[in-house]
Amino acid sequence: MxxxxxxxxxxxxxxxxxxxxxxxxxxxxxxxxxxxxxxxxxxxxxxxxxxxxxxxGFVNAHAHLELTVLRGFLENRSFMDWILGLVQAKYQFLQYDAMRTSAEFGALEMLRAGVTAVGEVMDLGMSWDAMREFGLQGVAYQEVFGPADSVASESLAGLRTKVDRLRRDETETLRIGASPHAPFTVSKTLYEATRDFARSNRLPMTAHIAESRDELLLVRDGAGPFAEGQRNRGIEVTPRHCTPVTYLDALDLLGPDMLLIHVIEIDDQDLDRLQNSGVFVVHCPKSNAKLGHRTARVSEMQERGVTVALGTDSMASNNSVDMFEEMRAAVFHQRMLTGRIQALDAARAFRMATIDGAKCLGLEDHIGSLTPGKRADxxxxxxxxxxxxxxxxxxxxxxxxxxxxxxxxxxxAGREVDLDDSELLKQAAAIRERLLGAV
Ligand SMILES: [Zn+2]
Missing domain, CATH: 2.30.40.10 (Urease, subunit C, domain 1)
Structure with a gap:
């Protein structure tokens, strides 16, 4: 004792x-x-x-540890160009070894910043290993992509293989989930297949949604840069004549097993949908601001009883893990957005960064507050x-x-974290040289 x-x-x-x-x-x-x-x-x-x-310990409910070494690499780009640059860097320049280093670097940074649990969205699965190695708790959601209906079954098969392997090492407070990435990378068929797979395997889900105007244009009107990009790749674009959140609701993807990321471009009916479905939301105020997006209607969601957590998103769009800054930005943005001092206060922001994050990850019985019986994080x-x-x-x-x-x-779990960063700093510097040499 x-x-x-x-x-x-x-x-x-x-x-x-x-x-x-x-x-x-x-x-x-x-x-x-x-x-x-x-x-x-x-x-x-x-x-x-x-x-x-x-x-x-802080709960950072939305992050991408694998992208940590892209901090500062993709500045001042439009959202579409930022995504394209990210995809190119991931698959052409980084690949598995550098992504592993990147995820470890990110895990170390989280712990140094007082984050003990994350809602991690990973692509190559390197984050899972890094979280286990460094002791970070939370949910690692395996991403799935496939904008064309024709590749849905192949994408789902990949998801199934990865999840089956990763789940063997799950614990009470370190879980696997599934993440259909975003409307511009996931077809209707793949959304439905991922939903059925997740529900039949009791996997929690998270999804980027309603983050940008360009995404709204794609979903509602079948127009804008994302639509053009898809048509240029020979992918059929179907306008849904509704907002992205309404689209997900129509696909039966809103529920207590879903954590929605961003949720900015919504209408008043979407607020009702969020309230009635029991879905969770994670708000990333600094990343949203830095990418030139708007801010989410967090206080209205909270007034309706929706649980909203805080996340940093990746270091490619933030570029720092600092939950104090996120709490501050959340309060300031809500007060600016509404013109009301009562919109969000410090006590609420602090809950968003701790217990509300734990609720959004389904881990509130174990972490998120200093309560006898919980893990000593x-x-x-x-x-x-x-x-x-x-x-x-x-x-x-x-x-x-x-x-x-x-x-x-x-x-x-009651042990002070003591990490040596020297080797990871050296490796990150080598990755920087590789990236600079590649562009
Ligand atoms: Zn993200």
Whole structure:
């Protein structure tokens, strides 16, 4: 048994505790409360973190670890050009070995930033190995692509093979899911096949949807750059005469087993669809802003009872893992969008980055709050510096003033993470040379 004391304990599921402590044993939280009340017989070790807050590990509900080394490689492109550049870099220049390095690099970065669980969307499956190696928890969703109806059965067969292999190593808090990528890369037939495969195998799903105006044009009108691109490749484009979210609803893809990513280009009826279906949403405010997309109507979704998590998306579009920045951006964007101070507050943003993320991944019984019985995945945030003092409310301070550099320690199942980055930094530099030589 070890007892960790700090100036603040922020359990999320309960009010923050001044001069609190958590007791950890066997990788699980045993007790959470005021420091003087956490007294255990039998000489438990006591570790003190003066000037710090202890919080649950952040849940980053949307990421692509495999793309980490593309940080800074695809700047100032239109969304379509950005996607094309990404696909080319992935398949022509990176391939398996560099993607593995990239995923490991990303996993290390997550842990350094206080993220202990991710909603990871992976293509080549390298992220799964990296998550297991580094101890990151969460759901790794295997992507599936195929814009032409004719390749749907082949794409599904690939998905089935990958999932069957990966699922052998699943644990209670490290799960496999499936992800039909996006309307511009997935045909109607493949959406339906993936849905049936996921439901019959009890796999959670996640899907990029309603991210851009170009995607809306493709789905609704069969027009715009994505439609042109498909026609140029000989793929038939069918206008659906509805929004992307309505399209997914018509395909029976909205439900409690689906985590929708982005959900920006929606109408008022789509808000009803989100509310009535029990679907989950992950919001990526910084990535959306950087790619020149709009921001999601998060506060309206939350007012309707939709659970919305926070995600960084990949380093090719963010370019940093900093959940403090994401929380800040989420609050600021909602207040700008609505003109209302009440649209989103720090406490809600903090829940989005922790317990709501865990709910979106279906893991809220195990992670996402400092609750006795849950895994001891927690983070120590140093609030003693000049950029965070004085502290009146630790959550307000963390959301509005803190940064990933204030993460003092990350614990996974009660063990402090201690990672050496020297080899990965060397490998990332070599990949940079390969990418620069290739373009
Ligand atoms: Zn994404």
């Amino acid at each position: 070890t007892i960790y004391e700090a100036d603040w304990i922020c359990p999320v599921a309960a009010p923050s505790i001044r001069r609190g402590a958590i007791a950890v044993d066997g990788g699980r939280l045993r007790d959470v409360g005021p420091a003087e009340s956490i007294q255990h017989i039998g000489g438990a070790r006591r570790v003190r973190f003066p000037g710090c807050a202890i919080i649950p 927690f983070v120590v945030i140093d609030l003693s510096g000049v950029s965070t003092q004085p502290v009146y409310d630790p959550i307000e301070t963390m959301v509005y003033s803190a940064a990933r550099g204030d993460v003092k320690a990350t614990f996974l």
